[in-house]
Every structure is written in structure tokens, then in C-alpha cells.
Amino acid sequence: DGGITQSPKYLFRKEGQNVTLSCEQNLNHDAMYWYRQDPGQGLRLIYYSQIVNDFQKGDIAEGYSVSREKKESFPLTVTSAQKNPTAFYLCASKGGIEQFFGPGTRLTVL
């Protein structure tokens, strides 16, 4: 089955710790994206990558970092510099004109 997987589904972190969220796709898409969603809010773009070894900041990149070493993978690191990281994180890839989304990771900072 082709699709996007995100792991873990739930993640808990202590303040001051970095944490990495996984995103993998087997759709052979070049472009991949990370979004943040807060309760009752829309999606805000964190980072995106149009091709391997290249990525650009989105609207809220501060406190986050990414890498794109393989076409299939686009991990997101939430660093200790992110002041309010508790949120639902969605990964997506783009084939043709539309985006396909993973199931999301809910991050909670304790």
C-alpha cells in the first residue's frame, strides 16, 4: 500500500529536550512538507522540501530543524528553542497538484 507513515502517534517530551518526528513516504513524491496544527486552528507550514538535499523555511520555522537525505524520508526535529511545542504535527507529500497527508504525531511537552 502506498502512503505516508508518521511515527510515533503520541510523543511526550520533557522541557529542554530535543525530539525527532519521523515521516516516511513510498509514493515516490519529490516534495514533502511539515505542518503544525493547534487545537481549533488551521495548518501552519514549518518547513518544506522540493527535492532531496534541499529544504526551505515555512511560516513558523523557528525552533525546528529538518533534513532530507533520502527521497522517502523527511524527519522533523523539535528543538529546545521551540517555546511552545505542544501541538499536532502533520507531514505531507505532493504528487501532481495535490498533497497527501500522514496520520499525524501528537507531541506533548510535560
Next chain:
Amino acid sequence: GDSVTQMEGPVTLSEEAFLTINCTYTATGYPSLFWYVQYPGEGLQLLLKATKADDKGSNKGFEATYRKETTSFHLEKGSVQVSDSAVYFCALSARASKIIFGSGTRLSIRP
């Protein structure tokens, strides 16, 4: 810059009622337009799309028509079901492979 404005929620309807969720956009050029749906605790799924003026996207009883003259892409369904309860996002394709999303409209259907 490009933007999407959609009807604020929450919207609460009785089963079998008619649904309209308004969406208007601002964009340079001729973007493609989308409606995505998000069920609780899940990612977004594409519901329907339209790529040019006067196109009608449809899926699962939902429809939306790309109206260039009014820069709108309103979502409609003739008879909603409890299973349609979700958050609906209007979106458009923008430059640099980005998609711009509206803020979402929460829909609740009463049995």
C-alpha cells in the same frame, strides 16, 4: 499574497439537512482549488478538487464549483449524515509547490 477565507464554525446541522460551507480566495494567476476533510485525531484527506474556472469537483455527495468571477469555491451537500461530522479545509495551490489552507470549519451533524 495568496490567501483563503472560509466560513467560521462550528456549524451544527440535523441529519439530512442541506450543507453549505463558504470559501473565497485571493490569488495571482489561476490556482487549483481543493477541499480537504479531517476526522478527529487523523490527518487530512482530499475530498475534491477543481483545476480551472467553472470546473465542478465532486465526491461522496459533496460538490464545489470553481467560480472565477466571485473567487469562490463553496462546498455543498444535499443531505448530510452523522458520519460527515469533521473539520473541512478549503485550500489553493500556490507558488513554489505550496498549498495555502483556510482556517477550517468544524461541522457537527445531530442524529
